[in-house]
Amino acid sequence: MTQHRNPQALVESLDFEGHGVAHVGGKTIFIDGALPFETVEYSSYRKKPNFENAQAVAILKESYLRVTPRCRHFGVCGGCSMQHVDARAQVAVKQRVLEDNLSRIGNVKPDSILSAIHGPTWGYRHRARLSARYVAKKGTVLVGFHEKRSSYIADMQSCEILPAKISAMLPAMRELVMNLSIRERMPQIELALGDAVDVLVLRIMDPLNEADEALVRQFADRHTVQIWLQPKGPDTAYPFYPLDAPTLSYSLPEFGIVMPYKPTEFTQVNPHINRVLVSRAIRLLDPQPGEHIADMFCGLGNFTLPIARRGATVLGMEGSEGLVQRAREGAKHNGLAERTEFQVANLFEITPEKLAALGRFDRMLIDPPRDGAMELVKSIAEDDSAPRRIVYVSCNPATLARDANVLVNVKGYRMEAAGVVNMFPHTGHVESIALFDKP
8 A cells, every 4th residue: 555645845935924935836835844945745735727735744844934933822822833943044035025025016126135134033922812611621811822823822821922920820820710600701802011100901791790709809919910801892991900000001211202092092002112112213214393393193102102202293183083192192291282183084085185295394104003094195286385304114014115105206205215124023024114305
């Protein structure tokens, strides 16, 4: 009897999600767990006419880029996809992804490549949304990230990308949920770790009873955290215990700024990288006292307030009314209310007329979500009234490239520089920053 063997492939590169890329019989094969220069055996789990998705089942020749994953749950948990890749190589892969997108999608090339922004690669994640589920067949509760390509929750006892204190708390979180009367009605625990307090938001679909409340208070005291409860949407979250905990906040010491926020509001997951990113963005933007500057998709004012601290007046625009209100409070808290203005606006539906009505801006910072800022960049004037400098912070290299194509090839900007920001080590997420100038 002939024994069936898995097909083999020589891996040529990595894609933006950390999959090895090979070509076999005219088809592109994306192979989980495989690295460039490796010869691997693989098993396909998805086949299409032009490509296949596969899992490496044996490494026949190992790459020099391969390292031993630090997390014992790597390969099962879907939270990380690149722990088997040397950390420096991860950054190089992301830089290549950025440059390829700019060239292929945007038909643009930056005059210079910025040095990558990177920092701690472990314990960096100060924001996370963990799923919780009671599994009757196992008689236990699971708390963690989802398994790879699955709706199941990984059976996690620790997590290397969470701070050590939170990682060590995972078994206790499981025990807490297991002992609650609503263990089948509590699907999520959201983490928000600030400078002075660590907050856990319990998503509760039914109210806690008195015994539950006692257990939650004991947990909070034992682990020195503050518990919030969220009965419905994010806006319904409220502090439960202790009520005298410090205010949740993060800081930007270079600019003398402290940013209070609620645990369900958007902030960057990696505070170390965020500080460096804000510093670089302000340095590239180079705001001057007396200038009028726009911060588009401003959120809580992460960039707005540092720009104002440099002496400019800043208009921050954001689609969420709640975030705009928090940004106003943050400006007041930091003594910058007189130099800032915040408006609620759907920037995905902005028009040239609406943008022109806001007045002339000397410079502009754009920090959109993954969908990018196409309508905004299309609305920028093509004459001398346009901002002479734009800094674009991106969490999706494809939409950055698409928008850069408009800025450079339609609006007449020059792409002076671009570089990656390794906000999410060990994952395929590519964050970046780019500088555009009017010649």
